[in-house]
Amino acid sequence: DGGITQSPKYLFRKEGQNVTLSCEQNLNHDAMYWYRQDPGQGLRLIYYSQIVNDFQKGDIAEGYSVSREKKESFPLTVTSAQKNPTAFYLCASSGERAMVGQETQYFGPGTRLLVL
Amino acid sequence: GQNIDQPTEMTATEGAIVQINCTYQTSGFNGLFWYQQHAGEAPTFLSYNVLDGLEEKGRFSSFLSRSKGYSYLLLKELQMKDSASYLCAVRVSTGGFKTIFGAGTRLFVKA
Numbered sequence: 001d002g003g004i005t006q007s008p009k010y011l012f013r014k015e016g017q018n019v020t021l022s023c024e025q026n027l028n029h030d031a032m033y034w035y036r037q038d039p040g041q042g043l044r045l046i047y048y049s050q051i052v053n054d055f056q057k058g059d060i061a062e063g064y065s066v067s068r069e070k071k072e073s074f075p076l077t078v079t080s081a082q083k084n085p086t087a088f089y090l091c092a093s094s095g096e097r098a099m100v101g102q103e104t105q106y107f108g109p110g111t112r113l114l115v116l
Numbered sequence: 117g118q119n120i121d122q123p124t125e126m127t128a129t130e131g132a133i134v135q136i137n138c139t140y141q142t143s144g145f146n147g148l149f150w151y152q153q154h155a156g157e158a159p160t161f162l163s164y165n166v167l168d169g170l171e172e173k174g175r176f177s178s179f180l181s182r183s184k185g186y187s188y189l190l191l192k193e194l195q196m197k198d199s200a201s202y203l204c205a206v207r208v209s210t211g212g213f214k215t216i217f218g219a220g221t222r223l224f225v226k227a
Binding site for chain 1: 205216218
């Protein structure tokens with residue numbers, strides 16, 4: 001089955017700890033995205049990557065880092081510099097960025113990060 | 117700046133029709149999406165409009181007016197399972213492409 005997987009479903013972070021959220025897709029999509037969702041707010045873009053080995057900061061990149069070494073994978077690290085990390089994190093992917101009909105983003109099931 | 121507005125909550129009755137409005141002020145408009153999101157789950161794609169007019173897909177229809185910066189999602193023959201948040205999102209071209217999401221409209225369907 002084609003799709004996007006995220007793991008783990010729930011993640012607990014201790015003070016001062018870095019944690020990494022996994023995102024894998026087998027849709028052969030070029031572009032991948034990380035969003036953060038807080039209660040009562042829209043999805044906010046953290047980082048996005050339109051091609052392997054390249055990524056761009058979104059609107060709220062501070063305290064986060066990413067890598068895109070493979071087309072299928074786009075892991076997100078929440079560093080200790082992110083002071084308010086408790087949120088629902090969603091990964092998404094879409095087809096070739098400039099092609100008509102490839103614009104739709106498809107989402108993984110999400111990871112809920114909680115601070116201990 | 118880029119801004120998307122939609123009502124916070126709506127309530128409707130099973131079997132009825134409901135219209136969820138979305139207004140946007142963005143530059144580099146490149147299409148408008150509607151997603152459905154059940155509590156604690158990922159958003160799922162409903163519709164995409166890039167040209168003015170109405171797109172119908174079963175019980176769901178989406179309308180776009182680019183000159184007015186306005187869209188709506190129309191849900192017919194409401195079912196209890198339609199209780200969810202509905203996210204309006206605009207794709208913008210800013211060098212690359214980016215999608216900006218509204219805060220979502222929580223729809224409650226009552227019997």
